[in-house]
Amino acid sequence: DAGITQSPRHKVTETGTPVTLRCHQTENHRYMYWYRQDPGHGLRLIHYSYGVKDTDKGEVSDGYSVSRSKTEDFLLTLESATSSQTSVYFCAIKGSDTGELFFGEGSRLTVL
Amino acid sequence: SQQGEEDPQALSIQEGENATMNCSYKTSINNLQWYRQNSGRGLVHLILIRSNEREKHSGRLRVTLDTSKKSSSLLITASRAADTASYFCATDPTGANSKLTFGKGITLSVRP
Numbered sequence: 001d002a003g004i005t006q007s008p009r010h011k012v013t014e015t016g017t018p019v020t021l022r023c024h025q026t027e028n029h030r031y032m033y034w035y036r037q038d039p040g041h042g043l044r045l046i047h048y049s050y051g052v053k054d055t056d057k058g059e060v061s062d063g064y065s066v067s068r069s070k071t072e073d074f075l076l077t078l079e080s081a082t083s084s085q086t087s088v089y090f091c092a093i094k095g096s097d098t099g100e101l102f103f104g105e106g107s108r109l110t111v112l
Numbered sequence: 113s114q115q116g117e118e119d120p121q122a123l124s125i126q127e128g129e130n131a132t133m134n135c136s137y138k139t140s141i142n143n144l145q146w147y148r149q150n151s152g153r154g155l156v157h158l159i160l161i162r163s164n165e166r167e168k169h170s171g172r173l174r175v176t177l178d179t180s181k182k183s184s185s186l187l188i189t190a191s192r193a194a195d196t197a198s199y200f201c202a203t204d205p206t207g208a209n210s211k212l213t214f215g216k217g218i219t220l221s222v223r224p
Contacts, residue, residue, distance in 0.1 A: 031210050042200060042216030043155070050209055059213065090154055094210060099143060101202070101212060103154035 006104040023091030031094035032074040036087040116215035131188040135201030
């Protein structure tokens with residue numbers, strides 16, 4: 001158990017509303033990631049963080065922002081949700097010694 | 113665009129047969145990793161191979177890496193129905209600060 005939790009696990013919202021997804025870790029790892037998973041696209045990197053207040057964009061960052069004010073939490077925010085952001089969002093942390101990623105169970109977001 | 117591309121997209125085999133999945137990538141890497149995802153769950157790390165390694169084994173898994181061809185293969189020997197899942201390769205590009213990106217995945221079905 002890598003000690004990673006995502007919340008909420010399921011959310012239904014309307015177009016134009018803000019949404020924040022939270023990723024929490026108990027392991028004190030430096031690297032944290034947000035991916036989205038869609039049929040036919042696999043996993044695509046949205047944003048990732050390599051330390052407190054240190055973040056970088058992935059390949060599908062438009063429409064998303066992130067914040068990491070403390071080591072254990074990495075927040076993903078959709079400022080104004082659109083239907084194209086309906087997806088399953090996965091948070092992951094990188095093992096400090098091994099380089100492998102540990103994934104959360106995912107957050108299913110539906111934007112109506 | 114995604115760094116890794118798996119092939120084939122789908123594979124159906126009989127229990128007891130071997131399953132071979134391939135991954136090609138575009139840039140220099142520090143390591144390449146394979147993950148498994150059961151339906152509705154997060155991804156689980158299977159095996160990591162570093163750029164200076166050519167082959168690695170873990171139980172029924174065998175991974176090869178050919179950096180000159182920018183390709184990797186994952187072999188699952190003596191497959192079981194429980195191996196039915198989606199499999200993804202992920203690359204850790206050189207000089208990209210651990211910006212791990214995934215392919216679109218391979219759906220493996222193992223028939224009892």
